[in-house]
Amino acid sequence: MKEQGELTNQLSVFRAKKGYSQAEVAKRIGVSRQTIISLEKNKYSPSLKLAFELAHLFETGVEDIFQYNLKGEE
Amino acid sequence: MKEQGELTNQLSVFRAKKGYSQAEVAKRIGVSRQTIISLEKNKYSPSLKLAFELAHLFETGVEDIFQYNLKGEE
DNA sequence: TAAATATGTAATATATTTTTGACATTATGT
């Protein structure tokens, strides 16, 4: 899709709060450790399902973990 | 990832509210019309970016358009 | 300081999303 905004996330912050390792998060959610690493380093935009799973694990909302900053808006 | 929940959405409702056609939504967001059709028919879980774009277009939150129902939770 | 655990990188393979294009059907307007 058209590149319209930038996705950032607070994954490592929420992970630290819970004291989980990346491997532990991966296992709990059922994805690979690489997926968690890549997400924390902002390598790509996850599926909405994965975003919901992470939000659920960290007992918060999708938009608390992930932020979307539209370009060219003020 | 592990199949843990079911994703549903209210896309057609929000689209109707704005009076947009599927093609118009597709064009505004910069994706193909097929993508919108498939999403409305719940064919797959969109990228988080696309979810944010739709939320922005409909001036609402991601979780107002998309719902994630965990299985085996009450 | 040695062992164990956590984080990171890279390459390749597989799965899923998204695009493209062609065509069918239904609804709307003239």
Added chain:
DNA sequence: ACATAATGTCAAAAATATATTACATATTTA
């Protein structure tokens, strides 16, 4: 009745997300 717009289906290709494996480097802890 005809034209046009909206919705839908299908299949194949392209793009992107995720898995897998193997190895490297930090960091923690016994």
